[in-house]
Amino acid sequence: xxxxxxxxxxxxxxxxxxxxxxxxxxxxxxxxxxxxxxxxxxxxxxxxxxxxxxxxxxxxxxxxxxxxxxxxxxxxxxxxxxxxxxxxxxxxxxxxxxxxxxxxxxxxxxxxxxxxxxxxxxxxxxxxxxxxxxxxxxxxxxxxxxxxxxxxxxxxxxxxxxxxxxxxxxxxxxxxxxxxxxxxxxxxxxxxxxxxxxxxxxxxxxxxxxxxxxxxxxxxxxxxxxxxxxxxxxxxxxxxxxxxxxxxxxxxxxxxxxxxxxxxxxxxxxxxxxxxxxxxxxxxxxxxxxxxxxxxxxxxxxxxxxxxxxxxxxxxxxxxxxxxxxxxxxxxxxxxxxxxxxxxxxxxxxxxxxxxxxxxxxxxxxxxxxxxxxxxxxxxxxxxxxxxxxxxxxxxxxxxxxxxxxxxxxxxxxxxxxxxxxxxxxxxxxxxxxxxxxxxxxxxxxxxxxxxxxxxxxxxxxxxxxxxxxxxxxxxxxxxxxxxxxxxxxxxxxxxxxxxxxxxxxxxxxxxxxxxxxxxxxxxxxxxxxxxxxxxxxxxxx
Amino acid sequence: xxxxxxxxxxxxxxxxxxxxxxxxxxxxxxxxxxxxxxxxxxxxxxxxxxxxxxxxxxxxxxxxxxxxxxxxxxxxxxxxxxxxxxxxxxxxxxxxxxxxxxxxxxxxxxxxxxxxxxxxxxxxxxxxxxxxxxxxxxxxxxxxxxxxxxxxxxxxxxxxxxxxxxxxxxxxxxxxxxxxxxxxxxxxxxxxxxxxxxxxxxxxxxxxxxxxxxxxxxxxxxxxxxxx
Numbered sequence: 001x002x003x004x005x006x007x008x009x010x011x012x013x014x015x016x017x018x019x020x021x022x023x024x025x026x027x028x029x030x031x032x033x034x035x036x037x038x039x040x041x042x043x044x045x046x047x048x049x050x051x052x053x054x055x056x057x058x059x060x061x062x063x064x065x066x067x068x069x070x071x072x073x074x075x076x077x078x079x080x081x082x083x084x085x086x087x088x089x090x091x092x093x094x095x096x097x098x099x100x101x102x103x104x105x106x107x108x109x110x111x112x113x114x115x116x117x118x119x120x121x122x123x124x125x126x127x128x129x130x131x132x133x134x135x136x137x138x139x140x141x142x143x144x145x146x147x148x149x150x151x152x153x154x155x156x157x158x159x160x161x162x163x164x165x166x167x168x169x170x171x172x173x174x175x176x177x178x179x180x181x182x183x184x185x186x187x188x189x190x191x192x193x194x195x196x197x198x199x200x201x202x203x204x205x206x207x208x209x210x211x212x213x214x215x216x217x218x219x220x221x222x223x224x225x226x227x228x229x230x231x232x233x234x235x236x237x238x239x240x241x242x243x244x245x246x247x248x249x250x251x252x253x254x255x256x257x258x259x260x261x262x263x264x265x266x267x268x269x270x271x272x273x274x275x276x277x278x279x280x281x282x283x284x285x286x287x288x289x290x291x292x293x294x295x296x297x298x299x300x301x302x303x304x305x306x307x308x309x310x311x312x313x314x315x316x317x318x319x320x321x322x323x324x325x326x327x328x329x330x331x332x333x334x335x336x337x338x339x340x341x342x343x344x345x346x347x348x349x350x351x352x353x354x355x356x357x358x359x360x361x362x363x364x365x366x367x368x369x370x371x372x373x374x375x376x377x378x379x380x381x382x383x384x385x386x387x388x389x390x391x392x393x394x395x396x397x398x399x400x401x402x403x404x405x406x407x408x409x410x411x412x413x414x415x416x417x418x419x420x421x422x423x424x425x426x427x428x429x430x431x432x433x434x435x436x437x438x439x440x441x442x443x444x445x446x447x448x449x450x451x452x453x454x455x456x457x458x459x460x461x462x463x464x465x466x467x468x469x470x471x472x473x474x475x476x477x478x479x480x481x482x483x484x485x486x487x488x489x490x491x492x493x494x495x496x497x498x499x500x501x502x503x504x505x506x507x508x509x510x511x512x513x514x515x516x517x518x519x520x521x522x523x524x525x526x527x528x529x530x531x532x533x534x535x536x537x538x539x540x541x542x
Numbered sequence: 543x544x545x546x547x548x549x550x551x552x553x554x555x556x557x558x559x560x561x562x563x564x565x566x567x568x569x570x571x572x573x574x575x576x577x578x579x580x581x582x583x584x585x586x587x588x589x590x591x592x593x594x595x596x597x598x599x600x601x602x603x604x605x606x607x608x609x610x611x612x613x614x615x616x617x618x619x620x621x622x623x624x625x626x627x628x629x630x631x632x633x634x635x636x637x638x639x640x641x642x643x644x645x646x647x648x649x650x651x652x653x654x655x656x657x658x659x660x661x662x663x664x665x666x667x668x669x670x671x672x673x674x675x676x677x678x679x680x681x682x683x684x685x686x687x688x689x690x691x692x693x694x695x696x697x698x699x700x701x702x703x704x705x706x707x708x709x710x711x712x713x714x715x716x717x718x719x720x721x722x723x724x725x726x727x728x729x730x731x732x733x734x735x736x737x738x739x740x741x742x743x744x745x746x747x748x749x750x751x752x753x754x755x756x757x758x759x760x761x762x763x764x765x766x767x768x769x770x
Contacts, residue, residue: 111556114557176575217578218581222582233676235702236695243696
């Protein structure tokens, strides 16, 4: 917040990426990574609130034990819609496609991603995939759950499975294009002096995420393709009646869908590392270990998919190996938690909105991660499999952690992206509301699940009502917490005070160029001479 | 600064510092893309293996009904096309425009020949009632009466894999021929010089990959029962 008036005055006269071209087509045909990031931001916000509306209806239905708001069939369609929208069209693209697209080239001192046209194509694939899925909803919805398990999805469901599956298939191209672009950009386009171990951890996180996107997405593409084939032509690849094996589908599905959990969380870890360093005014503790931990999670994440199938009928020895490998993920994850804590320790802390979100992330990720260890244990998993315990666990990771990190990152880089500051008091309030609402929504679900309430049921025994009412009350608070930023961030585009290039007084190349950045990011290619997070006494004083 | 960099070549995109960086990026991007393709076909090969190892007899019985002769001819055709692609890339490196066009046309011709032979095979199998989900009939397979029911069912699965995997492969070939049509057009205009021939090189990589997929498909589909 240290921008002087002179700085602001000079910014205003300079051309930036927003003012370089005008008109709707200058957006739809842009190859500027910053504009594509903004387009992604608007699109994923739409899908987020669509998926959120489905969740709202589900929580309303679950307020009472009987089925009064919706009936079973509608409820099945609601949780399918919620899962498909939130996972494929919000969480997977969220931080990479919005913040990654906008920031990655700037952070490494490049003028754009390596393949700008492919980057634009990725947005179009994303939108076409999204439209197919919306079409599936308009055509009556899908009731298979986001997992599309066979043989239900191929032989029995009478809903628009193929439309939704085609949507997911097409969306896969957008993931692959983004991942491919990031990988090549990090390898080949770093500015002079930007060595691998000078990369901000956000870039490392994007790199690890991209490895997963590029290697895992093609496998679900095949699985979705086979579903279309089986459903359209009645051949029996996964149908036991025709010689097929439904467990094979689960293997193909989770080979993608487990690693993709790390696609949702690794970027958040990158964002939190940036925020924690900036608001503790210290270099991230154990930088190299943080980078290696990101890669380790990405690699080990490919070897643990069987822990979703402990009760599917896969071999017992298979389950034991998958269980042990799943425990291994805890090591790099714990390294990250400890190192953030060590970074905060003895730092000069300030608690602006991004920091509040980051602290929330660290706490909620710890709970989500530790309950993940419980689920990786064979004996406990058999007990709580397909209960609300699982639902609570993965929402602590995907909502408590990933969405918190996305919002934290959005606030942190908002002045960079728009040139305007959001209202701090509203930011802090919304962070608090999100944190309270989230915990009230999902903590009771741990208890519900442990007591034996199964997921995906629209009615339940009356003894579970108190905890369900708590959860629904929490969801309404959470909804307020999500609508608030939508309102004040949009208003800040006109009302927010203009900021200079570095309102947080942070390190990193993105803070050295103007806000909003010029079309080609830097007027002169920067030369990097210092390690990342070079926070020091002198910098603190300015 | 950017003006100086741009002066070096008309093919240099605005966001690269020099041609070396641009070529290295394109090449790495192509290899990464081929990595995704490996995973794409890899999922299918894994599914194929799962069924073949649990029902080896079914795959033996079903595989006998493919034409090993036509499959082998196609393998030869495709491997030859890899040679012509390599020669076209070589011509790109030397900047010989005529050679580039000649070898690219030859490659496309061989690709079309492959697809033609494949179409003949498909029509033979259609006549034999071997297309699952269309007109599949167990009677032509002459399944011995003593095999378990599961084995009989999985003969049909073999043909599902056969048509899906060769079909996807053929789709990749059609895309490849389309890409080469565009590359040939650019080669005729003399765009590819010893300094700049990245598109030629990258499309060549793609074609080699499609060939390699066939090198795995051919023994897995056609040669299952040949040792008897």
